[in-house]
Amino acid sequence: MPFRTRYTGLIDRYRDRLPVHDDTRIISLGEGNTPLIRLNNIPRIVGKEVDIYVKYEGLNPTGSFKDRGMTMAVTKAVEEGSKAIICASTGNTSAAAAAYAARAGITAFVLIPDGKIAMGKLAQAMMHGSVVIQIKGNFDDGMRLVKEVADQAPVTIVNSINPYRLQGQKTAAFEIVEELGRAPDYHCLPVGNAGNITAHWIGYCEYSSASGDHVTEACTFCKGHCKYAGGAVVGNRPKMIGYQAAGSAPFMRGAMVDDPETVATAIRIGHPQSWDSAWKVKEESGGWFDECTDAEILAAQKLLAEKEGVFCEPASATSLAGALRDIQTGKIPEGSSIVCTLTGHGLKDPDTAIAQSTRPLVNVEAKLDQVKRAILDNM
Numbered sequence: 114m115p116f117r118t119r120y121t122g123l124i125d126r127y128r129d130r131l132p133v134h135d136d137t138r139i140i141s142l143g144e145g146n147t148p149l150i151r152l153n154n155i156p157r158i159v160g161k162e163v164d165i166y167v168k169y170e171g172l173n174p175t176g177s178f179k180d181r182g183m184t185m186a187v188t189k190a191v192e193e194g195s196k197a198i199i200c201a202s203t204g205n206t207s208a209a210a211a212a213y214a215a216r217a218g219i220t221a222f223v224l225i226p227d228g229k230i231a232m233g234k235l236a237q238a239m240m241h242g243s244v245v246i247q248i249k250g251n252f253d254d255g256m257r258l259v260k261e262v263a264d265q266a267p268v269t270i271v272n273s274i275n276p277y278r279l280q281g282q283k284t285a286a287f288e289i290v291e292e293l294g295r296a297p298d299y300h301c302l303p304v305g306n307a308g309n310i311t312a313h314w315i316g317y318c319e320y321s322s323a324s325g326d327h328v329t330e331a332c333t334f335c336k337g338h339c340k341y342a343g344g345a346v347v348g349n350r351p352k353m354i355g356y357q358a359a360g361s362a363p364f365m366r367g368a369m370v371d372d373p374e375t376v377a378t379a380i381r382i383g384h385p386q387s388w389d390s391a392w393k394v395k396e397e398s399g400g401w402f403d404e405c406t407d408a409e410i411l412a413a414q415k416l417l418a419e420k421e422g423v424f425c426e427p428a429s430a431t432s433l434a435g436a437l438r439d440i441q442t443g444k445i446p447e448g449s450s451i452v453c454t455l456t457g458h459g460l461k462d463p464d465t466a467i468a469q470s471t472r473p474l475v476n477v478e479a480k481l482d483q484v485k486r487a488i489l490d491n492m
């Protein structure tokens with residue numbers, strides 16, 4: 114049997130399009146290469162002729178898309194001699210920073226909002242040995258403090274204001290184009306800090322361009338780190354649609370929000386760091402922003418779990434919740450291909466999942482007749 118090439122992570126796979134050198138020590142946990150799952154049952158339930166795919170980013174090593182950016186950010190931090198990284202986080206960035214710092218043998222400091230991150234994410238940050246600093250404030254307070262600290266201490270910021278993060282995250286768009294053979298018509302994402310929507314647009318633009326770097330205004334955000342995708346010239350680019358939680362929707366308000374609130378704690382952000390670039394992405398792609406209520410978000414999370422067998426965290430379901438509404442109203446027309454990014458795994462937040470479960474647990478004695486009765490009653 115020929116020996117198949119082992120998948121060794123997205124930097125190795127897309128080395129020619131990322132800012133690394135031949136001798137760069139790559140810090141990887143095998144991130145990327147996540148499934149693009151075509152929804153079978155939900156389009157039928159909605160009664161519309163659409164192709165909906167979900168990009169299941171929850172299957173990255175630490176359970177979220179953050180690993181794509183973190184492999185790049187930590188690789189570059191180590192290359193530049195940094196011994197410590199720092200981030201503010203609603204949970205997933207801290208989990209990824211902690212894991213990749215452990216892998217690299219450096220220290221991670223993570224600032225999280227006290228009591229407002231999902232249990233699985235807290236467990237990850239603690240288990241990987243990062244220094245967890247809980248602040249009596251929200252993500253936006255944490256972000257401000259991280260910037261202030263990094264000015265005064267030898268620590269590298271690995272939030273998405275670090276341009277290497279977006280370089281790693283753009284590879285999700287490469288994978289989608291390669292798998293579908295073209296870009297989708299619409300790409301829907303949950304938006305918090307707005308780094309990921311920016312990263313995807315950079316990826317689509319690089320892939321569709323025959324001419325090379327900086328094909329998009331938003332791409333100036335890459336601060337010169339783009340490299341021409343080369344090879345395949347696909348041509349089309351999707352309309353980018355960013356959905357926010359209604360209680361944390363600065364892009365809908367057209368202004369920063371000081372007290373963001375939502376059950377989708379991952380996107381409980383009122384002062385997005387990538388404010389300008391996200392507006393450019395919307396303009397350039399011909400897309401739009403919209404908002405979803407917490408009830409809509411949880412309903413979409415449940416629908417996906419019950420009808421397709423895919424378990425994502427609440428924030429992630431915002432992309433599908435918004436897409437389903439826009440499909441139903443015809444804003445996304447029939448015949449379209451749509452990709453919804455599912456940014457994080459459902460196991461990150463078991464409390465919210467169990468709390469919204471409507472099917473009661475069936476409690477019985479450990480006896481055959483009682484188990485049989487429970488089965489017959491629920492057939």
Ligand code: F0G
Pocket residue numbers: 177179201202203204205206207273303304305306307308309310379380426428429456457
């Ligand atoms: N979905 C999940 C599950 C997230 O964790 C985040 C961001 C987003 C969506 C939004 O992505 O910020 O690029 O627009 N989480 C960050 C964190 C803020 O700290 O883990 P964005």
